[in-house]
Amino acid sequence: MADPLYQFQVKPLPGLDFGEVTLPVVGTVHLAFTNSHLAMTLGFLMVVAFLHLVTSNAKVVPGRTQAVGETLFGMIDGLTESIIGHDGKKYFPFVFTVFTFILAMNLLGMFLSFTATSQLAVTATFGLITFGLVVIVGLVKNGANFLKLFWPTGAPLVMRPVVGLIEFFSFLLRPLTLTLRLFGNMMGGHIALKVFAGFVATAVVGAAGWFGILIFPLALGMTIGLTALEFLVAFLQAFVFAVLTCIYLNDVVNLGDGH
Amino acid sequence: MDPQAAKLIGAGIAMCGMIGAGIGVGNIFGQFLAGALRNPSAAGSQIGNLFVGAALAEALGILAFVMGILIWIS
Numbered sequence: 001m002a003d004p005l006y007q008f009q010v011k012p013l014p015g016l017d018f019g020e021v022t023l024p025v026v027g028t029v030h031l032a033f034t035n036s037h038l039a040m041t042l043g044f045l046m047v048v049a050f051l052h053l054v055t056s057n058a059k060v061v062p063g064r065t066q067a068v069g070e071t072l073f074g075m076i077d078g079l080t081e082s083i084i085g086h087d088g089k090k091y092f093p094f095v096f097t098v099f100t101f102i103l104a105m106n107l108l109g110m111f112l113s114f115t116a117t118s119q120l121a122v123t124a125t126f127g128l129i130t131f132g133l134v135v136i137v138g139l140v141k142n143g144a145n146f147l148k149l150f151w152p153t154g155a156p157l158v159m160r161p162v163v164g165l166i167e168f169f170s171f172l173l174r175p176l177t178l179t180l181r182l183f184g185n186m187m188g189g190h191i192a193l194k195v196f197a198g199f200v201a202t203a204v205v206g207a208a209g210w211f212g213i214l215i216f217p218l219a220l221g222m223t224i225g226l227t228a229l230e231f232l233v234a235f236l237q238a239f240v241f242a243v244l245t246c247i248y249l250n251d252v253v254n255l256g257d258g259h
Numbered sequence: 260m261d262p263q264a265a266k267l268i269g270a271g272i273a274m275c276g277m278i279g280a281g282i283g284v285g286n287i288f289g290q291f292l293a294g295a296l297r298n299p300s301a302a303g304s305q306i307g308n309l310f311v312g313a314a315l316a317e318a319l320g321i322l323a324f325v326m327g328i329l330i331w332i333s
Contacts, residue, residue, distance in 0.1 A: 005332065079307070177318050184321030187328070240314040243307060 004194040008118055008187065010036045039116040043104035051100075072100070076242060083246040087253050091246070094133065098126065099242040106186065106234035110227070117237075118186040120179070127179035130245050134174075138252030148255060174248060178241065185237050189230045196223045266330060273327035280320020287312045 012032035021031040054069025062070055076096045080088035102117060109115025116122050138146040149171070150164040199219035203212035291309045295302035 082307075177322075180325055181314060181318040181321055184325050185317075188321070188324055236310060236314075240310060243311050244314070247311070 004191045004198065007113060007115075007190060007194060010034045010119065013038060035114045036116055036119055036122070039108055039112055039114050040105065040122070042112075043101060043108050043116060046104045046108065047100045050104075079242060080246055083243070084250045084253055088246075091137075091249050091253070095242050095245050095249075098130070098245060099238050102126065102182070102241055103235065103238035106238055107231075109186065109190065110230060110234060115186050115190055117182055118190055120183050123183040123186075124175075124179045126182070126241070127175040130178060130248065131175035134248045134252055137249065138255070141253065142255050145255065146252065149251060178244060182237050182241060185233055189226070189233050193223065193226050193230060196226060266333075270327045270331040273323055273330055276323020276326070277320045280317050280323070283316035283319070284313050287316060 012034050016033035018031040020028055022028050051069065054065050057063070058066060073096070076099055077092060080092045080095055082088075084091060105116040105122075109117065138149070142148070150168045152160060152163050152167060155163045196219050199215055200223060202208055203216040203219060206212060208215055287309065291302075291305070294305075
C-alpha cells in the first residue's frame, strides 16, 4: 500500500528550485517555489477572484453570484457583531480574511494533491498571528488593566491566585490549540481518505486475492462518505477558527464588563 | 522488547485519547438534539455554540492524535 503520509511532503516544483541562497540577515536558506507555496497562492487568488466576481456588478437587489458573496459576508459580519458586540465592526476585516483564506486552502486541498493547512508551519502562523493580535489589542485598549484577564473577580479571594494561574496557562495554550485543531483535523482527514483509497487500490490490483471483491465496495463507499465528510470539515474548521478568533478578541475588547 | 515494536504500540496507545473526544462530541450533539426537540424555535440560534463546543471537545482528541502521529513517524 502507498504511504499515506506521502501527500504531506513539501517539494520544490520542477524548474523553480533556486538552491542555496545567502541572504543578508537570515543567513543561508534553501530558496524554492514549493507545492505549499502554489497551494497558498491559488487559495489567495481564489478568494480575490471570488470576491471580485461577486462585487464587480453590484446591484441593490443582488443577483445570484452577489447573493452568495453577501451570504458569506453577512455570516461573518453577524458573527463578529453577536460575539464582540458594538466594536465588532473594527475586527471584522481580520476575521473575514482569516476565514476566507483558511476556507479556500481547505477546499483547495480537496481538489489538489496538497493541502496547505495540513502543514504545521502554516497553521502555526495563523495561530500566532491571532494570538499576537489578541495580546496587542488587549494591551493597547486596556494598558495594565489587561492583567485583569487573569484575576477572576467571580472566584473567592483565596482561590483567585490559583484560578488566575490556571487562566494564564490556558491563555498561553490558546495559539497551540488553535494551531493543532486545524492541523490535526486536516491531516487526520486526509490520512483517513488516503488509507481507504489505498484499500480500494489494494483490492483492485488483486493483492488481496478473491477477498478483494468483499473489500472493494466497502472501501470505495467509505472513501466517498469520507470525501463528503471532509468537505463539511473543511468548512467547519474555517468557521470554528473564525468563531474562536472572535471569542478571544471579545475577551480583551470587552474586558471587565460581562465576565 | 524490540524498540520499533514498542514505538508502534505506544503510538497506538496514544490514540486512546480519541475515545474521550468521541464521548465528548457525541455527548454535545446528543444533548443538543435533545434540547432542540424540546424547544425547536431556540435551536437555530445555538448552532454556533454547538459547533464551538464540538470543536473544543474535539481539540483534546486531536492533541492525542497528533501525539500518536509524532510517535509513529519520529
